[in-house]
Amino acid sequence: MATLGTRLFTWLNGELVGRDEEGNSYFRQKGGGTVHRDSLRRERRWVIYADGPDEASRVPPEWHAWLHHWSNETPPAEGIARRTWMKDHQHNLSGTGQAYRPPGHTLLGGKRDRATGDYEAWSPE
Template identity: 35%
Template sequence: MSTPTRTIKNFLRIGPKQAFWQMLGIGDTKAGTLVGTDRFGNKFYENNNEELPLRTKWVEYKEFDYDAAHVEPGWHAWLHYLTDKPPNVDPNMMHQKRPWEKPDHIPNLTWTRGAYKPYSTVKPKLSEWQPVARPRE
């Protein structure tokens, strides 16, 4: 969380609408330069001057119900400080849609009804014990 003066300063820079969505999404207001967008429509920002160390890069997801799997590998490497140049500048990191990739993004279905649930087709090795009691006299 940033200081109140930084929050107010960023609020005045980015406007009330953007500040509201940032507070809902990342819980902080940040202002920076747009570095690029990926093919999913996510926007990547950077601010080396006023942000805390290791908090200078961030992503604003296109969809409000975001998932970390919505970030492409090149942008993921840039966000986590593995590369200095963003993928839209570095020719080694640029890639188009590969022939083996599926046409649309497959969301992470963990904790949803569509999550994979394995089941066993093997007969159980242990059976329940059924007590046999004599009738009372």
């Protein structure tokens, strides 16, 4: 949830560029295209998250590229063309019950398979 200051700044200075499928809103500085091409300054871009936590992993890759000036093209409103190898965007699951836990993790019993004999521990001699 954006703070009052962020909402006020956005209302005064922001120009809505688009929204993603989750409802996050993307903005840029009004008149942002006026920065000279030889300038080191870039237009200011930001996101106001829809309901839920303000978590950077909630930004889909195509909007992430726009936010970080990797692309000047905003993603189309209908979304990008999906390819068969593309997976759906997934939020950061760290700290949740769905987070990845490798074999031998303490929350999975703390036991892992025995070494297969191809490992030899280093010891200083």
